[in-house]
Amino acid sequence: MKVGIINIGDELLGGKILNSNQFDLARILAPLGHDIPFNLVVGDDESALARSLSWVTGPLTPFKPDLLILTGGLGPTKDDLTRQAVAGFLGRPMVESAEALDWLAEFLGRPAGEMPWGQRLQASVPEGTRPLRNPAGTACGFRFEAGGIPAYAFPGVPAELDAMARLHLLPGLKGDGVLLERSLYTWGWSESAQRQAFGAIELSPHFRFSSLPGERGVRITLSSLCAPSQQAGRAEELDVLWREMLKSIPKESIVDTEGSALPQAVVKLLLSRGATVSVAESCTGGGLGFLLTETAGSSAVFHKGFLTYSNQAKTDLLGVDPDILKSHGAVSEETALAMVRGCLDRSGATYAAAITGIAGPDGGTHDKPVGTVWIAVAAHGIAHARVFKFRGDRNVIRWRSAQSALNQLRLLISGQMES
Amino acid sequence: MKVGIINIGDELLGGKILNSNQFDLARILAPLGHDIPFNLVVGDDESALARSLSWVTGPLTPFKPDLLILTGGLGPTKDDLTRQAVAGFLGRPMVESAEALDWLAEFLGRPAGEMPWGQRLQASVPEGTRPLRNPAGTACGFRFEAGGIPAYAFPGVPAELDAMARLHLLPGLKGDGVLLERSLYTWGWSESAQRQAFGAIELSPHFRFSSLPGERGVRITLSSLCAPSQQAGRAEELDVLWREMLKSIPKESIVDTEGSALPQAVVKLLLSRGATVSVAESCTGGGLGFLLTETAGSSAVFHKGFLTYSNQAKTDLLGVDPDILKSHGAVSEETALAMVRGCLDRSGATYAAAITGIAGPDGGTHDKPVGTVWIAVAAHGIAHARVFKFRGDRNVIRWRSAQSALNQLRLLISGQMES
Structure with missing residues (x-):
């Protein structure tokens, strides 16, 4: 079913x-196989909303939704105008619903007769529409027809929207399709290299491919929507195509064939080896530890870490020789290696990672501009350091550093580290 | 100016x-006094996008934008179809721009002649449109006219969109109004308490008030849009009203009167006192250190911290007595206090904060359900611990714990801690 959202x-x-x-509704609808062909956002403007309804359901619409969902504008304040706008669009007056007033009275625990007018407003709906109970708040929703298309008006408060969508929308929305999806993250593989690698792979119109760069790498997804009766055959086709794509990706760039992002992939690798990891962080200030522990169960693989922001801390907590800091600087291969060795030694972990860099906006020099970050990883008898030159603001450089450290750990643990 | 966004x-x-x-563009445009009458989101579908352009600029549009901005779909991968869709809408072929190819060559640091086709694709634009240099990436943008409305196509990668909007859009967009704004974060003050406190304050139609709950607290904003000639008088009115609002807020709930969020507010407080802080983190795994160091210049106030995820780490790094852990558990007042005292002692910092809690989804018990988090803060001769019961998923509980620790630090440093 095609579901338009306003x-x-x-x-x-x-x-x-x-x-x-919009995001929350999509996460409810997509797994049921429904498609969202468009999302329109309009302001608190009665006339613009009424005209948008005509526009979206009119003859020139590029989208032909089977269902419309409106969110927001159902509260009691002056800027809540959805009821009036829909009444205007339908050419009908507003009426108070006795049923809605009872729900409101019950929710507030006070008799309908004692309801202040500000609250009571929320029990009015356009005449001829069906009021919908809000189990999580006071703003009543309603169901109507917009140019022959069934439409729901729900409140915009996220918990109320969620409760109402589950109560009123889902039971009537049998999934009319099954969404099959294969997805994984790549790291360190440019989208243009990807385009060339995938260039020869032909996609039939049954399949959709997407490539989404983000903080956690590039997420590639191959999906197909089909009728339940076609599921087995389609899944097989999807897997053939997916395997063909996987073969075109450099092995070391695949974060995890099962689709995990770096934090989960590293925890899985460590768990599978019964190993542990520790961290020593300078410019990221805890970001790497935070990522490593975002997965439930990470306590089995992560026990301790060191935040060594100052030079003195690097010496105190990791035993970095002050002479190294003096002669090579805090942001150097030598310091990163001394940090990671100290971290390994003092934590007793199987693996360690250390980060030291210049996150900016100040502190850059000609030789070491902002974005210069040394990342070292180590295990017993092995230590490897690499310099990265990140672009972006302080926030981007810090997240990118933490994720890159996870990637270096992944390569080391999985035996794919180039020497 | 009315700016439509697709x-x-x-x-x-x-x-x-x-x-x-959409959010990032609005944050650039709104302060200049521009209005965004609508935002339309469409999928990676060449025909739907081409038809949307006709629809948005056609005679039945409820919005009459003076300018259109398109974002996304300019990369090299198969699902990047904006170039082709606009070419289809304009009825023109695609052409390679020599100028765009030069920019690409310069950005990648390789001669245009050696460019792989996967990259080279990004230097093509619909014929007759003006290519726009991307200073932050490889996807070239372009400027065109859509039904008489000037339109820009920018990439969807946030850093690239930001760089291109600032380079190509802003210089031509003189603000036709001035947006005056006063804003601050509150922490630990409910929105319904706020509504009652602000109930008696009357807002003339010149002013807009908004209250937005988020990860960093509730951000309240009072704003006014006016002509440049009215600016002085309006700013004075705004300040009178703002001061009235400030007086209605419990003092301890105001994070910072100048509008900083907790991480910046704590760093400012420490800097003003020439003091330092250290952290000891269990369930947050580095999130508190990461927040404390997100502000440039935090190296003056933060030197070191301890990630003590396991019980053994709490003993090894902070000197927590194993008997305390054994008799009270890791998530207890006693452990939080022992952690914060150990952290203060071993870091030599002026202040310390410690966090130990159950972030879930597992590990909760009847007495200590998921979301139970002990936070302790200390300075020489003072230690204070408080238990929090957070709701939400693991991610929410961890961020909320880190932010609450910052708030406890803020109260302690500013002398507002209840005893």
Whole structure:
């Protein structure tokens, strides 16, 4: 089913908040095989919303949704205008619903007769629409038809939207398809190299491919939507194609064939080897430890780590020789190696990673500009250091450093480290 | 100026990522007084995008944008279709731009003649459009006219979009108004308490108030858009109203009157006192150290920290008595206090914070359910521990723990800690 989403609210357009309502609805609908052909966001403007409804359901729409979901604008305050806009679009007056007033009274635990008008407003709906109970708040929703398309108006507060979508929408939305999906992260493989590698692979119209670069690497996804009766055959086709794609990716760039991102992949590798890891962090200040422990169960592989932001801390906590710091500087191969060896030694872990770099915006020099980061990884008898030159702001450089350290750990643990 | 935004990408519609591009553009445009009347998100579908352009610029549009911005779909991979869709909409062929090829060659540091075709693709634009240099990546943008409306196509990678908007869009977009804004974060003050506190404050239609709960607390903003000639008088009115609001907020709930969030507020407090801080982290695994060091210049106040995920680490690195761990458990007032005292002692810092809790999803018990987190803060001769019961998933509990530790530090350093 094609589900169009209209989110309503000045805060969504004005850069005050990210549009999580669309995201949350997609995460409910996509696994059931429903498609979201478009998402329109409009402000708290009665006329713009009414005209948008005509536009979206009109003859020139590039999208033909089978269902429409509206979120937001159902509260009691002056900027909540969805009820009026829909009434205007339908050419009908507003009416108070006795049923909705009862729900409200029950939710607030006070008799309907004692309801302040500000609250009572929320029990009104456009005439001829069906009120929908809100189990998580006071704003009543409603169901209506927009140009022949069934439509739901839900509140924008995330917990209320979630509760109402599950109560009113899901039971009627039998998945009319099955979404099959294969996905993995690559790290250190450019999207243009990917394009060339995948260039010869032909995709039939049944399949969709996506490549999404992000903080955790490039996530590639191959998916197919099919009827339940076609599932077995389609899954087989999908797997053939997926294996062909996997063969075109340099092995060391595949974070994890099962789709894990770096933090989970490293924890899995360590668990499978009964090994542990420790960290020594300078410019990331804890970001690497934070990532390593984001996976439940990481306590089996991570016991301790050292935040050594100052030179003195590198000496005190890791035993880095002050002469090394003096002659090579804190951001150097020698310091990174001394840090990782100290970390391995003092933690007793199987593996260790150390990060020391210049995250900026200040502190860069001609030889070591902002973004210069040394990352070292080690195990008993092995230590490997590599310099990275990251671009971006302080935040980007720090996250990228932590993720790159995870990748170096992954390569070392899985025996793929170039020497 | 009314700026319409079209974001392109299956990942935006399918619940893979939040639409940060729209958010980031709004944060650039709103302060200049520009309005975003709508935001349309479409998938990686050449025909849907071409038809959307007709629709948005056509006679029935409820919005009449003065400018259009497209983001996404300019990379080299198979799902990058914006170039072709715009070419289809304009009825023109694709051509390689020699200028764009030169930029690409310069960016990649290799001669244009040696460029692999996968890269070279990105130097093509619809004929008759103006290529736009991307200073932060390889995907070239372009400027075109859509039904008489000037339009820009920018890449969707956030850092590239930001760089291109600043380079190509902003210089031509003189603000036609001035946005005055006062904003601050509150922490530990409910929105319903806020509504009551602010209930008696009247806002003239010149002013907008917003309250946005988020990871860093509730951000309240009072703003006003005015003509440059009105700026002085309006700013004065704004300040009168803002001071009235500030007086209604419990003093200890104001993170920083100048608008800083907790990490920056704590660093500022420490700098003003010439003091330092250290951390001892269990369930957050480095998140607190990461937040403390996100501010440039934090090296003056943060030197070292201890990641003590296991019981043994708490004893080894902080000197926590194994008997305390045995009799009270790792998540207890006694352990939190022993951790913070050990951290203060072994770091030599002026202040210390320690976190130990159950982030879940496993590990909860009847007495200590998932979300139980002890946070202790200390200075010479003072130690204070408090238990928090956070709701949410592992990720929410960990961030909330780190931010709450910052808040406890803020209260201690500023002398507002209840005893």
